[in-house]
Amino acid sequence: MKNILNYRLLIVLVLLTMVQLPKVMAQGKRLNTLNIQSSTDLKDFFKYTEDRIPLICGHRGGAQEFYPENSIAGLAYILSKMPAFFEIDPRLTKDSVAVVLHDATLDRTTTGTGKLSDYTWEEVKKMRLRDRKGKITPYRVHTLDEVLQWAKGKTILMIDKKDVPLQQLYESIKRNKVEANVLISAYTPEEAAFYFAKDKNLMFEIFVSNEEKLKQYEDTGIPHENMVAYVGQPKKKSFYNLLHSKGMMIFVYTAKVMEKEKDEDIRTQSYKKTITSGVDILLSDRALEAYDAVKEFYPKTSTKSKYFIDKKR
DSSP: HHHHHHHHHHHHHHHHHHHHHHHHHHOOOOEEOOOOOOHHHHHHTTBTTTOOOOOOEEEEGGGTTTTTTOHHHHHHHHHSSOEEEEEEEEEOOOTEEEESSSSBBSSTTBHHHHBBGGGGGHHHHTBBBBBBTTOOOOOOOOOHHHHHHHTTTOOOOEEEOOOSSSHHHHHOOOOOOOOEEEEESSSSHHHHHHHHOTTTTTTEEESSSHHHHHHHHHHHTOOGGEEEESSSOOOOOHHHHHHTTTTTTTEEETTTTGGGGGGGGHHHHHHHHHHHOOOEEEEEEEHHHHHHHGGGGGGGOTGGGEEEEEEEE
16 A cells, blocks of 8 residues: 555656746757867867867766756757767666666665666666755656767767776767767776777877876877866866866866855856866866856857757757
8 A cells, every 4th residue: 555655656756747847948959069070170179279168068968957967858958058079978777788877876866766787778768857945756767778868969978987888888989870969087097098009080088187187198199189177176286287288178177166156156157267268178067157157268160160050850
């Protein structure tokens, strides 16, 4: 009896959420897509130039109210409002299906409980995702393949490293033919070298908080054109200049510190200061807010403009 009541309550919550969704979805009829057709385009898109366009990367897929993190619906909603690319988080189910879910456990982001690795894909796909306020939505967990296929011709996905083996992730990229649409998070030079040995056109987000760590990646022989520099928190201008001199764009993670600030005006000034200090990409939990803050720094003309397209869904 208790299970029946819980099931009925779940249905009611989902239906209530769906009543509100159309109002939100109706606001965006077009998608701001990134027109990346080849690995050459991808390298050029991420090559630093003085006329670069500041970029926003939606952390965990850019979650919003009604739109869960790491969901296709969430990606589409952000793209209906602004140009962006997205960080996503692949993890394995009990039967080794790669799905897109940040946490190792299900409780925070889904209607499930316990460890993801204790459930098969058939079990996981029956669960529903929660938005960032914990509300149940109509959306289910996606497989990595589903998200990669959806992103093709629309945006770029930065694939974070969780528990999916490097070889399995590489095979997913190849199977879906998305080499031109992915940026692989390489936490170590060895990880980057693993992928580069298999395909010299793949691109990487590399973790370089200082010159010593940058040299470790350079020592692998991977060209600078294959790398985007993630520096974590803001660094000195001299380090930014060094990275830019090598043609590399720079990432800063805004969610960890500046987006903890409760005052929106202070957050806005932080976004602007970060971009004007020399950073090129904000990895943000507040993608729409970050975009509104920095779009004034878009150059009137840019060699990057050819990659930004506003088109019908």
